Amino acid sequence: MKRPVFIATFLAAALGAAAQWGPQSRVLTDTIHSSVLNADRPYTVYLPKSFDTDTTRTYPVLYLLHGMYGDNQGWFRDQKANEVLDRLINSGEADEMVVVSPHAGGNPAEEQNGYFNIPGWNYEDFFFAEFLPYIEKTYRAGGSRGRRAIAGLSMGGGGTTSYAQRHPDTFCAAYAMSALMDIPQEGAVPSESPGDKIALLTRSVQQNSCVRYVAEADDTCRDALRTVRWYVDCGDDDFLLPRNIEFIQAMHAARIPVEFRVRDGGHDCEYWHTALYTCLPFVSRAFTR
Amino acid sequence: MKRPVFIATFLAAALGAAAQWGPQSRVLTDTIHSSVLNADRPYTVYLPKSFDTDTTRTYPVLYLLHGMYGDNQGWFRDQKANEVLDRLINSGEADEMVVVSPHAGGNPAEEQNGYFNIPGWNYEDFFFAEFLPYIEKTYRAGGSRGRRAIAGLSMGGGGTTSYAQRHPDTFCAAYAMSALMDIPQEGAVPSESPGDKIALLTRSVQQNSCVRYVAEADDTCRDALRTVRWYVDCGDDDFLLPRNIEFIQAMHAARIPVEFRVRDGGHDCEYWHTALYTCLPFVSRAFTR
């Protein structure tokens, strides 16, 4: 006895198997061994739906950085980045792209969080020397500045901004959400035991202050910063809004163009989920074709 | 040694403990025993942040219906309804309200899905005679038509529409997402064994066709339908769009006002998540104060 088409379609759709038949995007988690860190590091990557069929095609790449306490799966588990990607790629508002989240988090009392180099844990070196080349080779992604963007939330928004500031030849666009642009001195940890992981993180954020970087940039540096497309997005109830305002003021003073938005919200998942609706078209427009 | 304020705030926020201090909204799952169904039925309810402190206050209520294969937790687990509720209540775009999802799903081969009465499983009777009064008494919610709205997705969008059609004295507003307004005859299951759960569901949807109900409504019925505020929201790639178009055409022919939107998307989680951004303000505007 044959089930009619309608019900079959309905069940398939209800099961999430369908609507679009044929190849689908996928999210996978894997591990890279880092010699720099002397550790295995997991990452999670989104591969667009043509990835498995267009086997010679290369894709632009977006590095998507999680926040403190987060992990490589967070963007896909908590902010459902793959659902927004599927939707915007399907409507044409975003390009097909590879999106990858490295792991720079966990419980900060036990695991070293952060995207910067600290003594004994040169995360930034790992990112640029090992992670980025490996991802781009493995997943037919990026390959040149015009095909590479970076975005992130909170601590990852600070990482996004600082990476793009100090590597403007690597990324064509940077989208910072609710970004930890700096930590004020009164927020510093005055005297910690040498191995205190939160103290190390705090100091690395201050040493890589995104605000001071712009304020102190000379003309050459400013010219380099102007080659990147910048977007800063922070909620009106976010406790990091003052830091983002300082950053915008520094950018304006240095006459470096930057898109700035303050939307409704605080420092929360839904803010970052909705930010993807502007982030993904923004980086897509920046990619060379 | 005292941790500075900034870091404490940051950690708390990062942990999700904060941003707003003080009372928070909460989502809880509990069970009601139904004499009508002769079974225990779970439900999940959102209580707004003032609920535990304003202990004499009553709230408007939104019944939020899941789709086929879904369950009472779906709206909060998959569509993150509580995050959108918190956000829109905080900004004032939605009223503080109680939101509750009953359980009418599960694996349809094993559990009877659906919001309608079928032989031996009078779900609709349970909903109106047992569930609704119990919820409104237990959670200081609803209490009158002007303080009660209904919304749902897919099978729950059909349930929403049909419930509000046949109980216009119960609900002041109905918001149907990607609604199963009907199943065409070619979609019917021609000859099934008597207990086939999907066949029973299919027939109950056809018997309660939302399209036919409007088409056959006499003047008195149309007047009653005009007392409800209707909103129909369906994706342009949704396989149920034709059913929703038929419903809108019937509503127009009967001169019953209805808001109609076709947004980008298919029959998927993210469509329903984003639908909450219009649904919650819509029902809030309909509530009497």
Place this chain on the structure above:
Amino acid sequence: MKRPVFIATFLAAALGAAAQWGPQSRVLTDTIHSSVLNADRPYTVYLPKSFDTDTTRTYPVLYLLHGMYGDNQGWFRDQKANEVLDRLINSGEADEMVVVSPHAGGNPAEEQNGYFNIPGWNYEDFFFAEFLPYIEKTYRAGGSRGRRAIAGLSMGGGGTTSYAQRHPDTFCAAYAMSALMDIPQEGAVPSESPGDKIALLTRSVQQNSCVRYVAEADDTCRDALRTVRWYVDCGDDDFLLPRNIEFIQAMHAARIPVEFRVRDGGHDCEYWHTALYTCLPFVSRAFTR
């Protein structure tokens, strides 16, 4: 020979006569004689579509202030406020309301611009003692704080904020767009001839600095400010953004809740036109019913 219905409808719609038949909203311009100013002052008012048929009904009122160089017709001519009003009232997103723009502009070299009292031109006295009562009596509008809101752009955004600061018992909500919250001292006109109209305007803005008002507010004043619902909306390319940021910082420091948005755009017509889409629902939610 009878023209068929379709074409008749089409022509009517094309002519702008229709879509909705029956009563329509209207915009009219009239004049009030001011004893305070010893002058006739024009104003423009929007009356919602039920105004002429529900002849005993009273409406909430929104005072909508134009900017420098503007006039009482600007909001309706340049920002098409009536089109947005019709649309949002029709969909239920805004309440039916009376909206009125006084005239406080013109060529600032020849006519005294501004909403504040200056020697010989006590505009603020006129507004509160003559204009507001006259409008509310003539057009069945307002009548109490909970039925009265204020909004404005640029110089009118400063007027909006300052009026609501110093008359929190008069307005329940204030929505400031691209607001002239203050003029920095370096922007001051150092020594002008006594009658210089721009110098007078500049000084009155500085004397009524919205930023300083918050910064200097004592506890009683802060409590009063907390009774108003505040919304500040300014473009990321607006040269007044720094002033709006200072205002928000002062509000945060004083712990007075305020919605803050930075959207894409500069100091231009289209920014204010689009601001109405958030302004009108915002004031509608604030109105008592």
Place this chain on the structure above:
Amino acid sequence: MKRPVFIATFLAAALGAAAQWGPQSRVLTDTIHSSVLNADRPYTVYLPKSFDTDTTRTYPVLYLLHGMYGDNQGWFRDQKANEVLDRLINSGEADEMVVVSPHAGGNPAEEQNGYFNIPGWNYEDFFFAEFLPYIEKTYRAGGSRGRRAIAGLSMGGGGTTSYAQRHPDTFCAAYAMSALMDIPQEGAVPSESPGDKIALLTRSVQQNSCVRYVAEADDTCRDALRTVRWYVDCGDDDFLLPRNIEFIQAMHAARIPVEFRVRDGGHDCEYWHTALYTCLPFVSRAFTR
């Protein structure tokens, strides 16, 4: 005595002279002589801000068609297309492009409206043989299919769709707003005097029915239609919504991809103004670079 910078900036901005200094976009109206029509025909064209300085650069082009009773200036006077263009080009959401409106309207009792050929007035021939080549040569625009899109409202939405249907080799994208996709037979004018201009227009719309064109398309034609990116946008209160639904149903039946949106609104200026916010990014994404 020097006026301080702040006031100077403010005055300039208030005067609309600025915000951005340097070259600005401009809108100009000019006339083309048509041999086909044996008449002079006015048109209005938007030139992006780099047009006068990048004197060797060529631009993609958007043909923007007005509705019945409209004229070549309507899009810029009534829908303020240039303001949306400036804004979206400035933020990068739309490409710099040339946008041009021909004149195909006026009072339909006196002037022949419409985009189709009728006896003695071969407007479509004029458009493709004279107008399009002249515009693209004169304003360094278009030049190939991938650099040419078309959009329009009401009668111009029908013109947009029909032109792109029958000239899929000319346009890469078509965006139809509130489109007159067809006129039902009951809307036909049964017996008119030969020269009745409205009867001629009605018949030409029926002869070029966009719905029937898709329904009757053979496989070759469908393949050609699939090379165009289609977008259909119609208000939920628009009396033309049924025609647009018929068109979408025909497109779905023919398996030709089309974006479809139903937003809030009727057949009015503000609907078309807001449609530009999706239309301009849509055509920009379609343009080859």
